[in-house]
Amino acid sequence: MISEVLAAMPSRNSHIRPNDNPDITAERVKATFDTEALSSIIYGGPEKLNRRREIAKYVDDHPEMKDPYPTDFMTREMKLENVARKALLWMEHAELATDVGSQEEGFHFGSLITGIDGHPLAIHLIMAIPALLNNADDEQLDEWLPKAISRQFIATYAQTELGHGTNLSQLETTATYDPKTQEWVLNTPTITATKWWPGNLGKSSNYTVVMAQLITNGKNYGAHPFFIQIRDEKSHRPLPGITLGDIGPKFGMNANDNGFMQFDHFRVKRRAMLMKNAKVLPDGTYVPPKHPKLGYSxxxxxxxxxxxxxxxxxxxxxxxxxxxxxxxxxxxxxxxxxxxxxxxxxxxxxxxxxxxxxxxxxxxxxxxxxxxxxxxxxxxxxxxxxxxxxxxxxxxxxxxxxxxxxxxxxxxxxxxxxxxxxxxxxxxxxxxxxxxxxxxxxxxxxxxxxxxxxxxxxxxxxxxxxKGPAEVPTPLAAYLFQSSPKHSSIGTPVYAxxxxxxxxxxxxxxxxxxxxxxxxxxxxxxxxxxxxxxxxxxxxxxxxxxxxxxxxxxxxxxxxxxxxxxxxxxxxxxxxxxxxxxxxxxxxxxxxxxxxxxxxxxxxxxxxxxxxxxxxxxxxxxxxxxxVDSFDLSDRELNSVLGRRDGNVYENLLKWAQASPLNKDDVLPFHHRYLGKMMTDAKKASKL
Ligand SMILES: Cc1cc2nc3c(=O)[nH]c(=O)nc-3n(C[C@H](O)[C@H](O)[C@H](O)COP(=O)(O)OP(=O)(O)OC[C@H]3O[C@@H](n4cnc5c(N)ncnc54)[C@H](O)[C@@H]3O)c2cc1C
The missing domain is CATH 1.20.140.10 (Butyryl-CoA Dehydrogenase, subunit A, domain 3)
Structure with missing residues (x-):
């Protein structure tokens, strides 16, 4: 009753609904600003805000995009299967639900469906495609980009190794050019050279950008990017010469199959090297990039x-x-x-x-x-x-x-x-x-x-x-070249x-x-x-x-x-x-x-x-x-019993706990084998 009265009161907060917890509705009716106007600022205008909501509604209208039960109760294998199933739905519905040219819409749609704990296309979308765009030359882009965008393959980005992540200069994976066959020979010479961590490498990806020490004509030119196939497109098994696997459970992101990879003299064609910046000619001549930092874009x-x-x-x-x-x-x-x-x-x-x-x-x-x-x-x-x-x-x-x-x-x-x-x-x-x-x-x-x-x-x-600010072409740091006032003006108004x-x-x-x-x-x-x-x-x-x-x-x-x-x-x-x-x-x-x-x-x-x-x-x-309502995060995006829009926390906490597989039966199947036995034995042994 109270909630209905409150919900009927005029408010500048658009998130009030009947049957909400009256304590949360009482907060919303107090708003001194228009939540819609603020949401528009946060999301870059009313049209974008509206698109967010249309996309959220699309997902809500498709129950198959939901988890069958909370993922908190799933094993890692179940999580990987569940998120692979949802990634497929995401892609099947992407054109219907979103403007496929909009990264923002794609990201929103994807994260609504897959959640935040990882998904099999994460590195393909956020790292592999940008790496191709920034490192592949035009001909290579023509060959790979349309296939990458249409997801004819799933790629990852393999840089980090067991022994080195930060210090790229000491990566140990080698790509040695063989001018006779015009091929690269990729190799993992030591255990520490094993690629370790790349997201989606363990089980999902069949292609990868891989960083390896480029060696040609006997000289090492440092780590460079290559783009290679790592699994058979039909059987999905690792190609001969490549060992692949998942690195195991982690602190978080357990719906992502971060993986390991080793090469045993694995051969790829010369043009597997991404050649927008540096190049290697058929005879093995190395042509350096115009700007050494371009590859890191x-x-x-x-x-x-x-x-x-x-x-x-x-x-x-x-x-x-x-x-x-x-x-x-x-x-x-x-x-x-x-x-x-x-x-x-x-x-x-x-x-x-x-x-x-x-x-x-x-x-x-x-x-x-x-x-x-x-x-x-x-x-x-x-x-x-x-x-x-x-x-x-x-x-x-x-x-x-x-x-x-x-x-x-x-x-x-x-x-x-x-x-x-x-x-x-x-x-x-x-x-x-x-x-x-x-x-x-x-x-x-x-x-x-x-x-x-x-x-x-x-x-x-x-x-x-x-030097003064005018002589330094760095707008970001221009203020460094100006002199400071004698004392801070915190607490006194500044006319600006x-x-x-x-x-x-x-x-x-x-x-x-x-x-x-x-x-x-x-x-x-x-x-x-x-x-x-x-x-x-x-x-x-x-x-x-x-x-x-x-x-x-x-x-x-x-x-x-x-x-x-x-x-x-x-x-x-x-x-x-x-x-x-x-x-x-x-x-x-x-x-x-x-x-x-x-x-x-x-x-x-x-x-x-x-x-x-x-x-x-x-x-x-x-x-x-x-x-916080102005951030317009749906219950699905929050995935939280405590943060529900309706504020009905306690009854839903109870429901959540009752959904635990542990609560399927009142007695656990192994109870009598261990704890039950312990108590029975103790009773038998007791003289009391
Ligand atoms: C969730 C997750 C996802 C990842 N995904 C990918 C992926 O998709 N692809 C991929 O290739 N990699 C991936 N990585 C690996 C990640 O990029 C590396 O772990 C990261 O670059 C750090 O490198 P490191 O592990 O070698 O740390 P280290 O460099 O060993 O860092 C350990 C400590 O040493 C310190 N340290 C190291 N060097 C210096 C220095 N020069 N000066 C001062 N202090 C230093 C650091 O500050 C830190 O405190 C992922 C990692 C995580 C956790």
């Missing part, structure tokens, strides 16, 4: 895409945590006034709302990085590689920081759900185990921050040599667009500039003491990591504050200001030690920032459910 693309993916995972976890926190009541704030919703505790808000703000930041950053990737790759393809260094630096920093903060943020959301957060029914453990993989794949995070540090080292050398936050942004820029120069000065001092640059770099690597993080903080905060320009609706603008305020001042708290270190910020300004965070938490509180 597929990796930059994936790193940018990972940032957007992290936004999805952070939004999923924040949605679950926040929705659950308004239906969970525990303890009193005012004695005798009754138990409160746990979201009313300031500590609960402090745990959850910053994760929500970061979900927004990573969404914007992912879009920003992919837009920049597309623009710069067009320039690169017409011969201009000037901006490639900026792109690489930005993608490396964003990927490292977004994956790390997402992993920590999801854990905060799980803690915030108490005991039920620990149950797989919450959905959060799976989100965590999937997201945290992002800290390692596509470039281990620490290593990426050190790569970004190399870029910063060049900028520091330019800064100390007296988004003036309230400009003082914080300039403060972050100051820290980035200072930490870059500090790391550089340390490096120079160490070099001056007579040790090699490499050893010196290692001795100040933690300082460079700090500089890289500070640099990425600037990029993220600038991108995040840009969201305000997109808000035309007054209510939406106000709530986004609360989110941006929380985001930037929470970052001030996180970076407080670095801000205070040189006196640029004083203690009263840190206190001011803290108060801004508390004020933002209180302002966001009434809109919290409506904010």
């Amino acid at each position: 597929a990796m930059i693309f994936v790193r940018s895409a990972v940032v957007g993916l992290m936004s999805l995972h952070m939004a999923q976890a924040a949605t679950i945590g926040i929705r659950y926190s308004v239906v969970r009541r525990q303890g009193e704030i005012t004695p005798g006034a009754g138990e409160v919703k746990i979201l009313d505790y300031q500590t609960q808000q402090y745990r959850l709302f910053p994760q929500l703000a970061r979900a927004f930041a990573f969404r914007l950053a992912g879009v920003h990085a992919l837009t920049m990737y597309n623009t710069i790759m067009k320039q690169v393809n017409s011969g201009n590689t000037d901006a490639l260094a900026d792109l690489h630096a930005l993608a490396s920093g964003l990927k490292a920081v977004a994956t790390y903060q997402t992993a920590l943020g999801i854990e905060q959301c799980r803690f915030a759900c108490g005991g039920h957060g620990y149950s797989l029914a919450s959905g959060i453990p799976q989100i965590y185990t999937v997201a945290v993989g992002g800290c390692t794949y596509e470039g281990e995070n620490m290593v990426l921050l050190l790569q970004l540090a190399r870029y910063l080292r060049k900028r520091a050398a330019e800064m100390t040599s007296g 667009p988004n003036g309230e936050f400009e003082g914080v942004l300039q403060t972050f820029e100051h820290v980035s500039r200072r930490l870059t120069l500090t790391a550089y000065a340390k490096l120079q001092k160490l070099e001056g003491s007579g040790i090699s640059t490499e050893i010196a770099l290692n001795q100040c690597a933690v300082e460079w990591r700090r500089a890289s993080h500070a640099f990425t903080r600037v990029a993220l905060a600038r991108i995040m504050s840009g969201i305000l320009e997109q808000a035309t609706d007054q209510g939406v603008r106000e709530v986004l200001e609360d989110i941006v305020r929380l985001y930037v001042y929470y970052e001030v708290g996180e970076a407080a030690a670095e801000l205070l270190e040189d006196g640029f910020v004083d203690a009263s300004q840190v206190e001011f920032a803290r108060q801004q965070v508390y004020d933002a938490l209180a302002k966001i509180r009434p809109n919290a459910v409506s904010l």
Whole structure:
């Protein structure tokens, strides 16, 4: 009855339905902004939002696309079969449900059907096809791309080996050119040369991009990409000379058959080498690439895409945590006034709302990085590689920081759900185990921050040599060349667009500039003491990591504050200001030690920032459910009993547990063999 009355009340939240838990409906009716308007901003306009929903409805209307029962109760073999079945449905229905030219629609449709724990086409779509696009020459593309897109084969991307992932120069798989037969001989000379980890290699793929040391005319030219068939197209058995298998269960992504692969002098034609960049002529002559970094562009693309993916995972976890926190009541704030919703505790808000703000930041950053990737790759393809260094630096920093903060943020959301957060029914453990993989794949995070540090080292050398912003063609780092004000203006208005936050942004820029120069000065001092640059770099690597993080903080905060320009609706603008305020001042708290270190910020300004965070938490509180609703994640996408849109958590937790195969029968078939026997024997032996 209460829920019907509440549901009938006018509200700016479009997610209210009859029979919802009244506690969650009561939150939704309080919305001070139009959730549809915010969803439109998040998804790039009302048309895209509408398409998302049409696709979700299409999936809902096809019960065969559902899991027969929760995958949490399935063995690994069952998971692989279930997801292979669904991948086939995805492809059979793709043209009916989506615009096949739209990556975004394809990804949404696919993830609605397959879920997030992996699927057999994951690496084909996100790595193998981009690797072909960036490394195959026109003739090779004509031969392979149409077949790849129409999925006449499934390909993976095999780079990592048992012994090496990060250090590509030491990969041991060899591809030796034989000019007599005009073939490559692929070989795995040692155990550590075994390819290990490639997604979908274990059981699903029949082709692969493989990175191997290219040896021709007796000389090793380093790791290069090749595209080869690895399984028979009919029998699906490994081709003679290739050993393949699954690497076993992992921390997460267990619906993905990450695999291993060994070659025993396996021969492929000369044109198996991807020849857009470097080439080998029929006589074995090596022709180097025009730009040594061109081959890595597929990796930059994936790193940018990972940032957007992290936004999805952070939004999923924040949605679950926040929705659950308004239906969970525990303890009193005012004695005798009754138990409160746990979201009313300031500590609960402090745990959850910053994760929500970061979900927004990573969404914007992912879009920003992919837009920049597309623009710069067009320039690169017409011969201009000037901006490639900026792109690489930005993608490396964003990927490292977004994956790390997402992993920590999801854990905060799980803690915030108490005991039920620990149950797989919450959905959060799976989100965590999937997201945290992002800290390692596509470039281990620490290593990426050190790569970004190399870029910063060049900028520091330019800064100390007296160059000004106009002389350096790097828009991303232009602020490094400007001088800092004497003192941070946090707490005093700055007259600029988004003036309230400009003082914080300039403060972050100051820290980035200072930490870059500090790391550089340390490096120079160490070099001056007579040790090699490499050893010196290692001795100040933690300082460079700090500089890289500070640099990425600037990029993220600038991108995040840009969201305000997109808000035309007054209510939406106000709530986004609360989110941006929380985001930037929470970052001030996180970076407080670095801000205070040189006196640029004083203690009263840190206190001011803290108060801004508390004020933002209180302002966001009434809109919290409506904010997460604006991410428009369906129950299917959340896959969480705690995060259900209707808030009917407890009865569904019970149903979920009852679906466990353990509960099929009251007595387990082996009970009497062991525990029953133990108790019976003990009774018999007892003299009592
Ligand atoms: C879920 C998942 C999916 C994957 N999918 C694929 C795939 O599809 N295809 C594929 O080829 N690979 C894949 N990988 C492998 C992945 O790319 C590598 O694991 C990753 O690049 C890290 O390399 P590594 O394992 O050698 O780590 P290591 O480099 O051994 O890292 C171990 C530690 O050493 C540190 N370290 C290493 N080098 C340096 C350095 N130079 N300076 C400072 N510290 C250093 C790291 O920071 C880290 O702390 C996947 C991995 C995972 C977890």
